[in-house]
Amino acid sequence: MAILEIKHVSKLFGGLAANSDVSFEMTEGMIMGLIGPNGAGKTTLFNCITGYYPPTKGEVIFEGRKMNGLQPDAVCKLGMARTWQKVRPLAKMTVVDNVMVGALCRTNSIKVAREMAMEQIRVVRLEHRANFLAGGLPIGERKKLEVARVLATNPKLLLLDEVMGGLNPAESEEIIQLILDIKQKGKITQMVIEHDMKAIMRISDRIVVLNSGEKLAEGEPKDIVSNPEVITAYLGSE
Amino acid sequence: MTFSVLLQSIISGMLVGGVYALIGIGLTIIFGVMRVINFAHGDIMMVGMYLTFFLFTLLGIDPFVSVLITMPLMFLFGALMQKVFINRVLSALPQNQILLTIGLGLIMSNSAMLAFTSDYKILTTSYSSSSYSLGGISISQPLLISFLITCAITVGLYWFLMRTDTGQAIRATAQDREAAQLMGINVKWMSILSFGIGSAMAGTAGALIAPTYYIFPQVGSAFTLKAFVITVLGGMGSIIGATLGGIIIGLVESVSAVTISSEWKDVVVFAIFLLVLLIKPSGLMGKSRL
Amino acid sequence: MLTINKLNFSYGDMQVLWNIDLAVHEGEIVTVVGANGSGKSTTLKNISRLVAPQSGNIDFQGENINSLESHQVVERGLVQVPEGRKIFPEMTVLENLRMGSFIKSARPTREANVERVFTMFPRLKERQKQLGGTMSGGEQQMLAIARGLMTNPKLLLLDEPSLGLSPLFVKIIFEIIQEINKQGVTILLVEQNVFQSLKISDRAYVLETGRIVLSGTGSELLSNDHVKKAFLGM
């Protein structure tokens, strides 16, 4: 069954259509890659899915439930969690506390939350920074923190917005492993925005390509990279 | 209530609003650039008032003429304050900035008290209570002059901020200090400039209001509050907004005093203020830039 | 052109740079690579004087710039495109660009430069009236680079310019870097896209936890085992 259905979603900013008539579905456990040129509307689509923007048209259906009109916190409670392209650490709180805020979405106990948080911190390998203030972390670690924090909300669907941006290939590799591990455990469905094609190819089961707000293509990774339209719009010819 | 009463209140409201606008403009520039809510704004205005007073009583310079002296002096005063104090908290927490300006305000008003005693000072010019009469409506002469001066200053400042590179640099500094530095903008100078301009405006407002009002060390606090309302109403950082805000507040006060009652007029002002905030949190002219 | 000598720097009590020695010669493209948090951005911030070095010397064109302020450094032709773009959010794209040519020496060429960056980044031309803060991540990156070019830099510091750009655009950006370098702009590049950047650079440094551990020509480092393992994931 589809865990997420995007049906004819459009989002207008004034006269500009950041998303227009985008539709696709995700099945449970899969990893969906979302790619497209800069300004194609990927982040906007995330915002529409997670309740930050009400879509101008269309609907988002999560586990059979219509999400339109829900606030981001409700969306998170229902099991959809997103990271921010421009990372947003809670600067004056420590790394554990940051992650605990996520965990507290599922428990009221500080002790339990702390354990959950430490577990996720280990997952992303930030143990050595656990008691550092989040504001002082370098960009790469902030991204890891961002991932740990959403993982702690115990999501069913994880939306990752360029979590590998700014990481070198070796570091990206860690994140790729992380994403694959999550998939391995089979509980969490993921949608990943990324510009690193190598990474996207490795992790995605399917890929949706956006261009100028519209869905340009959807399919298996290997089909996408050989799609001439995608090549001109996004990849550029080698 | 007759039509002429209403008309009278509209006209005097607008004229008083003009002076309010000037106070608001000063605050809006300071906020716009440094994101500092200046709780000492009224006190800076107070300094301008004393300056005007002494220029008048000691040197016999007419308040409207002395604006030419007050403005640069107040600019220096503000610039100095910025350089010595405010500069140090620019990257600090917002509450610290608020507190620092509160502290500076206390220092200013209480130093004034030590220096000039807490006596009320009254500046009486030959035209303090003269007016033009226009079909039964009276127009206060000093208010009309200050209104015209305000208009001229507003236009000048608007041009400066929107059309000159320095003006734009001030706005850029407001939005991202670090990036501004990387553009080769001397952000310290921009802060000094804007605090100076803001203070000069507050001082000028003080000078303009001096002939029709009175002067004492604590005079500032009431005007600080007014300046807040005006700038938020107009949209913080917007010069046109502050001008509009000032005139609206003047009008609302004046018209609600005759149509509702003078005791509730301030409630009306604050209610309108909140209403605008709720409908358009960025203020009337918010977003549309300075 | 730029020489850094024994640079040390701490955030509060935490030292992040240790005795950095680094040089950039006129006309070169020099790359600094390093893991997350190794201090690359901090090095650039020291050069642009956004932060003050604890000890050590930074010379630019034979002049010691330790005691200069940021804006003075820019006036001398040393310009940084910062990490995280730092677009003026409430200014339009065009106004952002105009701010790029704030310094006196760049004003005469302002109009010409606007045209130049518009041809490099047609998206900016389309959106010249949009507020900077509402542009997408990648669009902001383009704007940041374009804004940096407006200053007519002699030495351009680029902090992760390809961050968040689509593959197509990453290619374009690297072409642009080479292009402006050919036009006489010296470039100090910080990149996570290690392969691409080493390929185009004359020389490169490897930074590890605040120390320079390796340096050499681009191709030397590309074939260095340590680099391969640590940064290229090979």
Place this chain on the structure above:
Amino acid sequence: MKSIHPLTSIRGASAVQIMFGIVIIAALFAFPQFVESPYALHMMILFFLSTLMGSSWNIIGGYTGQYSVGHAAYFGTGAYTTMILLTTKEIPPWQGMWIGMFAAVIVALIVGSICFRLRGPYFVLASIAVAEIVRITALNLTDLTKGAEGILVTDIPPFKIGELLITDFASKVPYYYIALVLALAIILVTWLVQHSKLGYYFQAIREDQDAAHSLGINLTIWKNTPLVISAVFTSLAGSFYAIFIKFIDPTTVLPLDLSVQIVLISIIGGIGTIWGPVVGSLVLVPLSEALRSNVIAQWLINSGMVDAESGTGVFLKEHLAHAHVLIYGILVVVVILFMPEGVMGYVKKLAAKKKGGEA
């Protein structure tokens, strides 16, 4: 510049600390048994009251980062409700204060529904505006509040439970205990907040509202919660003030000046910490009293350092009294410039340095 310091957070106090706390609390409870001076008791009461107000603000301002500069509204609501009920309905204050609390909660929810749509400086200014509306309304609703005249009561009815007389409010001692209990209560509440989900949520909102929102934090609920907690205790402070002073009017319990004072307490002490407001009160209350009553000049003269009749002596006696608000202002500026994290932050930093030195 943000700095990283490994925060070895002390969850769970050590036995020594707990012992120390118990000793202090016991001493505070025993204090009136040994010290009879009403002046000393008065100062202690002002100290507790200040702690109560500062800590209340700290919950919304310090932990949640919503810098309300309109807390006089809750203070005044508590004070007025209590006094009006006492004078018109003869409801004794220890009942009236709960109704006052309820009224303050309603005011808080109204304030919240308006102001929480706004952020940052806009919120600050909106909170001022609402408080001013409350003040002017109290001034003009003369039938209810007696307007500017204020409400004066001569006697507080004795506090009885059944037939048992608890106190007749004849001396300062009952006020001392009430204030002490209220102050301890707010400290306890702050502790509970900090060590529970609330604390995490409040701080998350302080740091980044959008991020908090995306982590499942309902902003409406979690911004209004701290506001209500804060309003409740501020209104209790107001009720207490009213029966303590026995006179209230809009300029004493509702002015902007009071709102500012409330904010000062915890900022001077250090915001977002349990002890900040306590430390702030410990600094501000004696300081403002010392300056107000010009003890410095008195001391200089009495100790013979300055001759009372000499020029300096006369100057000190005459002018220092005028200068105390000035000195207060200078101190505020000095604290902000040199102890940006408040006294608590400064002390912590010193301690950390010392530790670092030893290590």
Place this chain on the structure above:
Amino acid sequence: ARVKIGFVNSITGPEAPIGENLTNGVTLALEDLKKKGIEVDLIKEDDTGKPEKSLAAFEKLATRDNVAGVVGPYTSACSSAVASQADKYKVPLLIPAAAKEEITRKGYKYVFRLNAPADVYSSVLMDAVQTIDKPKTIAFIYESTDFGTSTVKTAKEYAKKLGIQEVADEKYQKGAPDFRSTLTKIKSKNPDLVFMVSYVVDAITLMRQSKEIGLSPKAFLGGGAGFTTAQFLAQKEISNMVMSSTQWTDDVSWPGAADFAKRYTAKFKKEPTYHAACAYEAMVIMAETASKNGGDRDKTRNGLKAGHWNGVMGEVKFADYAGFTNQNNHQMLVQQVQNGKYETVFPPKFATKKALYPFKWK
């Protein structure tokens, strides 16, 4: 003999401008007392205009400094808060200038008040007008303070009794810069009398703007200090013919008044207000009584209750009448600006000039 007296005043804060006059009055009183051989150990306490500080100050004076008596506080709010404590600590408290009626209506034994309370401010003015004319209508414009509202409250009752019809009731926030619209509204009602209460310099703003818009009733009546200051007088354009009620004038025939005014002006370089005179007299009375009774509080209290004085404030006696306790039934005066001078015009007994009526703009 030496006596220790406390003095609670608003030296700083919003009430400071008036508080300063009280301080000056007391300073002069100390000099005069010294001449009479009474050394006063004065303990000056600033209450910054806040009741809780006033209370702290009073408690300090009562319990730590062991003063024989206390003069002050200045404001009604502070006096209200402090009064009950005076009885509790049995410390004689002499209030020099606070106008709130209630303070001496609570039956406190140790609380005395020198000045006339708020109700007299209005009655004396209307009495003065009644001797000349029978006005029909009256408009009120007054500050929204305790003083303003309570003065106007009694004024309204008194006007009703005299059969004068109220046509306007306008309350304003102290310090407002613009009254033009309110005044225009009043002008359109064309009242015979305009009764204003403003404690500070709003009086000048009010009169300036009245002139500006051409409001011209038969008389402008000023209740309160704003109309009785030298600064107001100096505004020749607008002050002429305005009548005001006051506790004290410098040309009144009370013993020592003229001399007090002269010395005060010489010392402080400005003319005394009635606050200064009230504070002066209060300090003299308190110090003399205390010194006579060797600083004993109870005896001092009885001395105050039993004694009577005749000084710069005229005859002083603390009596119980019309619900008041220990209240000096002080004769208030009406003065009018004539030819750039304040002239006492009412009551006839103390009048130096006849009142000019009706009002005309200069």
